[in-house]
Amino acid sequence: MTLQVRPATPDDLSGVIEVFLACWRESYRGVLPDGAIDAMTDERAEALWQRVLADPVGVVLVAERDGGIVGLTRYAATAGGEGRIDGAVHSLYVSPRAHGGGIGGALLARATADLQEAGAEAATLWVFAANAPSIGFYEAKGWHPDGATRTQPEFGEPEQRMRREWT
Numbered sequence: 001m002t003l004q005v006r007p008a009t010p011d012d013l014s015g016v017i018e019v020f021l022a023c024w025r026e027s028y029r030g031v032l033p034d035g036a037i038d039a040m041t042d043e044r045a046e047a048l049w050q051r052v053l054a055d056p057v058g059v060v061l062v063a064e065r066d067g068g069i070v071g072l073t074r075y076a077a078t079a080g081g082e083g084r085i086d087g088a089v090h091s092l093y094v095s096p097r098a099h100g101g102g103i104g105g106a107l108l109a110r111a112t113a114d115l116q117e118a119g120a121e122a123a124t125l126w127v128f129a130a131n132a133p134s135i136g137f138y139e140a141k142g143w144h145p146d147g148a149t150r151t152q153p154e155f156g157e158p159e160q161r162m163r164r165e166w167t
Contacts, residue, residue, distance in 0.1 A: 008060040015069030077118035087115035087123030
């Protein structure tokens with residue numbers, strides 16, 4: 001039952017999609033409108049993650065336990081203004097059947113360590129404002145809302161930006 005966190009490969013596509021869709025369809029019920037959840041078809045999820053896994057910008061890590069993928073994260077360090085490096089966690093998903101097992105914490109710790117190593121002094125992420133369990137998780141890991149909000153048309157629900165500084 002050892003947890004292994006490693007870079008994702010194209011061979012991980014089916015496991016990544018399985019975790020992503022389980023989160024989308026189970027964890028986001030009541031957070032996103034049903035129409036947004038239902039619009040994330042198997043085909044749309046596959047096209048999305050094929051594109052993400054092939055993108056050279058950023059990193060996708062998977063958490064594997066007993067030969068199966070139970071979580072994933074995607075993050076990137078990019079050049080910001082005035083010579084700084086900006087860190088961003090673009091996604092973090094843990095199978096609803098594996099919540100509470102330290103998987104999300106392990107993935108987030110690895111992402112933030114990698115972003116620090118790349119020279120980022122801080123990182124941001126977006127979370128749906130109605131997703132109280134995720135907000136609580138991030139706050140427990142040292143992330144705090146920074147006041148920025150957005151509502152993306154494809155989801156129709158407000159998001160808040162959270163930030164973590166480590167300098």
